[in-house]
Amino acid sequence: MDILRRIWRSPSGRIGLIATLLVVIGGLAAPLIATHMPNQIDVAARLSPPSATHWLGTDHLGRDLFSRGLYGTRIAVGVALAVTATALFIGILLGVIAAYAPTPVERIILAVFDIISSYPSLILALALVAVLGPGLLNIIILVTIVFVPQFGRIARAQTLTIKERPFLEAERALGASGSRIMFHHVLPNIVGPIVVLASMNIPVVITLEAGLSFLGVGIRPPLASWGSMLFDGFTYLEQSVWPVLVAGGMLTLATLGFTLFGEALRDAIDPKLRREP
Amino acid sequence: MNGFWSKGGLARYGASRLATAVLVLVGSIAFLCSLTLIVPGDPARILLGARATPELVESFRQQMGLDLPLYERVFVFFKHALQGDLGTDVISGRSVTDMVLAALPNTILLAVSAIGLAVLIGIPIGCYAAVRPGSLLDQALAVLSVGLVATPSYVVAILLLYFFSVWLGWFPVLGAGEPGNFLDQLHHLVLPAIALAVGWIGYIARLVRSSLLEVLSEPYIRTARAYGQPERRIVMKYALKLACIPTVAILGVGIGELMGGAVFVEVIFNRPGLGSLVIDAIRVRNYPVVQGCILIIVAIFVLTNLLVDFAYAWLDPRVRENLGRARNGGGA
Numbered sequence: 001m002d003i004l005r006r007i008w009r010s011p012s013g014r015i016g017l018i019a020t021l022l023v024v025i026g027g028l029a030a031p032l033i034a035t036h037m038p039n040q041i042d043v044a045a046r047l048s049p050p051s052a053t054h055w056l057g058t059d060h061l062g063r064d065l066f067s068r069g070l071y072g073t074r075i076a077v078g079v080a081l082a083v084t085a086t087a088l089f090i091g092i093l094l095g096v097i098a099a100y101a102p103t104p105v106e107r108i109i110l111a112v113f114d115i116i117s118s119y120p121s122l123i124l125a126l127a128l129v130a131v132l133g134p135g136l137l138n139i140i141i142l143v144t145i146v147f148v149p150q151f152g153r154i155a156r157a158q159t160l161t162i163k164e165r166p167f168l169e170a171e172r173a174l175g176a177s178g179s180r181i182m183f184h185h186v187l188p189n190i191v192g193p194i195v196v197l198a199s200m201n202i203p204v205v206i207t208l209e210a211g212l213s214f215l216g217v218g219i220r221p222p223l224a225s226w227g228s229m230l231f232d233g234f235t236y237l238e239q240s241v242w243p244v245l246v247a248g249g250m251l252t253l254a255t256l257g258f259t260l261f262g263e264a265l266r267d268a269i270d271p272k273l274r275r276e277p
Numbered sequence: 278m279n280g281f282w283s284k285g286g287l288a289r290y291g292a293s294r295l296a297t298a299v300l301v302l303v304g305s306i307a308f309l310c311s312l313t314l315i316v317p318g319d320p321a322r323i324l325l326g327a328r329a330t331p332e333l334v335e336s337f338r339q340q341m342g343l344d345l346p347l348y349e350r351v352f353v354f355f356k357h358a359l360q361g362d363l364g365t366d367v368i369s370g371r372s373v374t375d376m377v378l379a380a381l382p383n384t385i386l387l388a389v390s391a392i393g394l395a396v397l398i399g400i401p402i403g404c405y406a407a408v409r410p411g412s413l414l415d416q417a418l419a420v421l422s423v424g425l426v427a428t429p430s431y432v433v434a435i436l437l438l439y440f441f442s443v444w445l446g447w448f449p450v451l452g453a454g455e456p457g458n459f460l461d462q463l464h465h466l467v468l469p470a471i472a473l474a475v476g477w478i479g480y481i482a483r484l485v486r487s488s489l490l491e492v493l494s495e496p497y498i499r500t501a502r503a504y505g506q507p508e509r510r511i512v513m514k515y516a517l518k519l520a521c522i523p524t525v526a527i528l529g530v531g532i533g534e535l536m537g538g539a540v541f542v543e544v545i546f547n548r549p550g551l552g553s554l555v556i557d558a559i560r561v562r563n564y565p566v567v568q569g570c571i572l573i574i575v576a577i578f579v580l581t582n583l584l585v586d587f588a589y590a591w592l593d594p595r596v597r598e599n600l601g602r603a604r605n606g607g608g609a
Contacts, residue, residue: 012423114297115304122537123574127309130559130567207429214431215544217559234435234545238443248432256427 006268013264019257023250027073036064038071038224047240057242059232065246071224072247076254079140079219080205084198086144091151092194096186098152099159110156113149121146125208129217139218143208147201154197158190196266203258210251226251290590298583305575306358307351309568354568363569368561373569376554381573384550387542388535390470392528395477400521402478403485407493407520408512418486422479431541434472438545441468451547469546473538477531481524489520522593529585533578 007013026033035055042062050057056066098109116124128142162168163186171181212218213227214234221228226247233243345353357364363373406415425433442450448468456462492498493516501511540552547553551570558566 111300111304114301115308118301118305118579119571119575120533120537120578122540123533123571123578126540126555126559127567127571130562130564133562203427211429211431211541215540215556217556230432230435237435237439241439244435244439248429248435252428252432255429256424259427260423 003265003268007261007264010264010267012260013268016257016260016262016264019253020261023073023254023257024077026070027077030067030070030074034064034067034070036067038068039063039222040067047236047242049240049242056246057240059229059243060236060239065229065243068224068229069226069246069250072226072229072250073254075136075219075223075225076206076210076251079136079143079209080202080258082140083143083147083205083209084201086140087147087151087201088194088198090144091148092155092187092190094148095152095155095157096159096182096190098156099163109152113152116145116149121204121208122211125212126215126217129212134212134217134220136219136223139209139212143205143212146208147205150201151194151197154194155190158193159186162186162189192269196262196269199258199265200262202262203255206251206255206258291587294583294586298579302576302579303355305579306355306572309571310351310354358572363572364565366563366566368563373565376566377551377569377573380549380551380554380570383548384536384539384543384552386466387469387473387539387548387550388532390466391473391477391535391538392531394470394474395481396524398474399478399481400485400517400524403482404489404512404517406482407486407489408508410490415486418479418482422483425476425479428476430473430476430538431545433475434469434542434545437468437472437475465546465548469542469548472545473535473542476538477535480527484523484527485520488523489516492516492519522589525585525592526589529582532581532585536574536578
């Protein structure tokens with residue numbers, strides 16, 4: 001609660017929190033709020049501007065943009081959460097292993113991290129898409145691979161800093177088992193900065209997923225994703241700008257909201273992590 | 278420590294960074310090659326379709342080197358890549374090296390113009406905002422830069438395209454311009470370069486602002502002020518040089534994101550280049566072309582990062598000194 005209050009105190013944190021809540025609630029309550037089914041086609045009203053029946057207009061097949069956008073929230077936020085949680089889990093695991101394992105194992109893990117981060121993130125995602133192919137599950141898998149190293153590195157660095165602390169040595173001297181030290185002492189102590197990193201990671205994942213879908217190699221068409229909506233809108237840009245405005249607007253609201261929220265969360269949890277700008 | 282750590286240290290640092298870069302590059306080639314191993318199903322069969330005869334699939338596998346074990350494939354690919362041969366396009370039969378070399382100048386031109394724009398516009402804005410904190414421009418920068426950094430680059434690119442090309446008709450919608458016609462090419466380059474640069478202008482401006490503010494509070498600046506040096510001279514001559522160092526440092530990461538952003542910009546503005554080449558290849562699963570393009574992009578990324586690290590060590594005496602102490606410190 002205290003953290004929430006601290007986030008609320010800064011103006012940008014407030015905007016971020018409101019935008020984030022708006023996006024999350026919109027996604028969760030999509031079936032209740034949506035005025036149409038996301039894939040319901042109304043050819044007579046194709047590419048129409050906002051009206052009483054279609055609040056934000058329609059796309060090239062006459063599908064309701066407001067409803068599709070709401071359902072797109074589910075994909076975007078769902079993928080972002082799934083990716084971040086998985087990358088977090090694997091990253092912490094590998095990072096802690098690297099910190100405790102003998103040098104050769106550590107070297108190998110770090111080398112894999114280095115190789116993965118030698119690719120610009122979009123380029124790595126494209127290389128993996130070329131192999132795995134598009135689709136919801138594949139996108140989650142490959143975007144997770146892209147983000148594991150940063151979690152792994154920070155988990156390793158954090159573990160290394162607390163590994164030699166006296167309280168851990170005392171615990172070891174008392175005969176605590178490895179797993180007790182790991183779960184009761186190491187994990188709680190490294191989790192703070194990692195959670196911050198995870199929250200800052202969410203808008204990045206949303207942008208990457210929507211980008212892949214926009215390029216036609218992400219989420220496959222019948223599913224409403226902001227990226228593919230953006231691509232459809234882009235194709236018919238000269239006839240109507242509404243699809244692009246709606247998809248781009250919702251996407252930006254989400255990334256902006258999560259970015260501001262993440263920054264405020266970082267300042268609230270640990271101001272030392274703050275790095276300008 | 279200071280005197281000892283002058284020339285030899287930098288050379289040693291250079292050698293170790295160079296070795297790491299080569300290792301990373303070899304590793305990423307191995308990674309690229311091993312990707313074909315985890316494909317569900319046989320890449321040859323996927324590419325040729327279900328109706329291909331077993332003989333056809335077999336000869337195709339041999340032609341692509343898919344029948345070789347992984348380490349051999351990496352070796353062969355690397356050997357050929359070093360000789361400048363990135364393989365053959367499975368669909369058109371053209372040399373991948375030729376295709377990549379034809380596309381590369383367009384992408385480099387785009388990326389360099391975007392960086393140039395971002396630096397040329399971002400640094401002055403950042404300086405102004407730092408010299409006059411709290412001014413209108415400073416506040417506008419604070420809001421705009423967050424907004425622009427958070428807005429996905431492709432959304433910005435599409436909106437720019439809509440506003441300036443479709444609506445106002447100031448700039449052409451498609452292509453890179455007539456070959457040989459410089460003005461036409463420039464006309465086609467303006468909007469894509471701006472689209473790619475927009476996010477970076479805000480980012481660089483904010484970076485320069487914060488580091489300039491930091492430098493301006495240093496004692497040596499106070500000394501310069503006490504000596505009665507004009508403020509303009511203090512900012513331009515003493516402070517700005519140091520304040521720009523972080524900008525150099527982020528250009529390394531920046532070039533990678535820029536290569537990614539270039540993919541979107543090239544697709545949106547329908548420009549020929551590495552980005553549109555790789556996307557077209559992925560859509561039809563033309564793996565050798567994908568591999569070749571990505572190898573070149575990664576090589577550019579790794580090399581620029583190397584250069585940036587050198588530039589950084591060369592520019593900043595503090596970094597130079599730290600290198601001597603913590604040689605194994607995390608590179609990125």
